[in-house]
Amino acid sequence: MTSITFADIQAAYCRIHHKVKRTPLLESSLLNRWLGQRILFKADCLQTVGAFKIRGATNFVAHLEETDRLPTHIVANSSGNHAQAVSCVAKEYGIPATIFAAQTISEVKAAATQSYGAELKLFDTRKEADIAVSEAAEKPGTVWIPPYNHADIIAGQGTCALEAIEDAGHADAIFAPCGGGGLLSGSLIAARAMLPEAKVIGSEPLLANDAARSLQSGKIETLNETPDTLADGAATPCLGDLTFPYIQQLDEFYEVNEQQITYWTQWLQHLLKLHVEPTSAMSMAAVVSWALSAPSGQTAIVLLTGGNISQQSMLKIWQTDYLLQPPNITEQE
Structure with a gap:
């Protein structure tokens, strides 16, 4: 296994800190009072392209530049935010980019990807898009920027x-x-x-629970079809051979149902006054479970990963109004 170290992350920060935003930490005094804990939200939904993905893509290309390996063409496969990030970075470097995605890509993310000048090629399934990008990457002068399974992406x-x-x-x-x-x-x-005693806790949609299944079986499990989840940023078919060993080291991992995802998307948008993606809000189900079992007065950091939501998703999110009464924290699991 390729080993990624903290020194790699520090090197990535040195490469990209002047190219990406240092997004703020935000909190809600009302939420803190409800939970009995201090919850700090890293608002990377305010990042360039509206998602944390710009970090990995920028580090990938900046590292190529650093080692005199810039390509003449960039390709990537993505369900949305990585597509935008790669397209944005490619435009900054003046390199043509082609993005391969499934037809299920969020319309708002597809439009943003094309607005950066990338060519967008759509396929019936994610598997077909993945096959097509691997074939395109064989062409001379072409570099494939994967969405997660690469050392430079992880470090970024x-x-x-x-x-x-x-x-x-x-x-x-x-x-x-x-x-x-x-x-x-x-x-x-x-x-x-940096904080060796801190717990690191992950979550994924119950309808796209390949990571949870992988943790249970001890090997990488793959989804058979594209999952129908509001948390489209977490609808990847499987973990990577680089990422899986790290996921196995997490302190806790949660599967979150669609109602919980919808519920906390509404509440975080209301409490933080931010446009927060369902994928980001999903973590709150895990936060509440932790808050109820941890000693009061502790501090948690929640990484808000994106803020790009299509009209179709917004309609689904607001079909039921969960803001009519304060959250019943004890019922959240």
């Missing part, structure tokens, strides 16, 4: 937790969603170096 994503921990000064637990595991892997590496 790890800068999100690095910044959050630096700004918080201390935390007892760090929460992040799990798709392919790049962000959680980088967060675990950063946390173990």
Whole structure:
């Protein structure tokens, strides 16, 4: 296994800190009072392209530049935020980019990807898109930027937790969603170096629970079809061979149902006054479970990974209004 170290994350930060935003930590006094804990939200939904994915993509290409290996063409496969990130970075470097995705890609993310000048090729399934991108990557001068299973991507994503921990000064637990595991892997590496006593806790949609199944079986499990979950940023088919060993080292892992995802998307948007993706809000189910069992007065960091939501998803999120009464925290599991 390729080993990614905290030094790799520090090197990534040095490469990209002047190219990406240092997003703020936010909190809600009302939520803190309800939970009896201090919850700090790393608002990477305010990041360039509206998602943390810009970190890994920028580090990947900046490392190529650093070693005089810039390509003449960039390709990537993605369900949305990685597509935007790669397209944005490619445009900054003046390199043509082609993105391969399934037809289920969020319309708002597809439009944003094309707005950066990338060519978008759509396929009936994620598997077909993955096959097509691997074939395109064989062409001379072409580099494939994978969404999560690469050392430079993991190191770049790890800068999100690095910044959050630096700004918080201390935390007892760090929460992040799990798709392919790049962000959680980088967060675990950063946390173990900076806050070795802190818990690192992941979550994924119950309808896209390949990571939970992988943790149970001890080997990488793959989803048979594209999952129908609001948390589209976590709808990846499987973990990577680089990320899985780090996911196995997490302190806790949660599967979150669609009602919980919807519930906390509404509440975080209301409490933080931020446009928060369902994938980001998903972590709150894990936060509540931790808050109820941990000693009161502790501090948690929650990585808010994105803020790109399509009209169709917004309609689903607001079919039922959960803001009519305060959350019944004791009922959240």
